[in-house]
Amino acid sequence: MVKYFCGVDGGGTSCRARIVDEQGHFLGEAKTGSANILLGVELAMASIEDAISQAAHQAGISDLSEISVGLALAGAEQKSAWLDFMSLPQPYGHFTLNTDGYGACIGAFSGENGAIVIAGTGSVGIYLENGNQHVVGGREFPISDQGGGAVMGLRLIQQTLLAHDDLRATSSLSEYVLTHFDHDLDAIVSWSKTAKPRDYGQFSPKIFELAMQRDELAMELLQGSADDVERLILGLNRKGASQIALMGSIGERIVSWLSPAAQALLVQPKADAMAGAILMASGDHNLYPFPR
Incomplete structure (x- = not known):
């Protein structure tokens, strides 16, 4: 029983x-x-x-x-x-x-109509309306989940490799990643073969930290993730959602990087x-x- x-x-x-x-x-x-x-x-x-x-x-x-x-x-x-x-x-x-x-x-x-966007390790948007659910995104890393920590971390690794090859400017953030892997590119490649979403997501706190210090790469990555989150928010709005709760470890910290139009749709869960x-x-x- x-x-x-x-x-x-x-x-x-x-x-x-x-x-x-x-x-x-x-x-x-x-x-x-x-x-x-x-x-x-x-x-x-x-x-x-x-x-x-x-x-x-x-x-x-x-x-x-x-x-x-x-x-x-x-x-x-x-x-x-x-x-x-x-x-x-x-x-x-x-x-x-x-x-x-x-x-x-x-x-x-509380079981009533409403919509949420989750941006944590992954991301998804869902709108529940009178027993029907409308879903945007959330088809798992690496083909989806934009706005989540794993995609943010993947982009960081990509941009760090570009910086190492002098294809973009280095920054404190790219140096942090290289130091994390003991400046061994082979180690990064080997790690990537088995890395899980949470392994990529581990870098998101450092991205937030250095973005607050005006690191160019960190700000670029954070704004890119904010744009991805905003795309989910506005997509749900076009489906009829007028109240959207933004949740997850990334979502809760990225609000100030969203446009006023997106912020106006947000409510507290x-x-x-x-x-x-x-x-x-x-x-x-x-x-x-x-x-x-």
């Missing part, structure tokens, strides 16, 4: 789980590693189970079958990955899965993606993330 609800927000960098009781009272919360199912469904499940176990331990819950789980995960928009993930064994009383964007949008507007996933776990707002 289900007695508890757990909301899970999983992206390319981290996975967070929050457990509440039937009255919505907070019981426990934990954070673990990547839960993007396109990076491996078993890896994602391991992160999710670890986060839920830690949160359940805080809550004093020993029987995991008493928990209904709502999952808002990056990569869930791809049908084959969704099916592979949902076929894995799991110990919970109920289990539902949609995208991280869907969970964030449900949380941001009411709650986060874990709150949205808890609504999913309770049996509300369970659309499929892809055409069936």
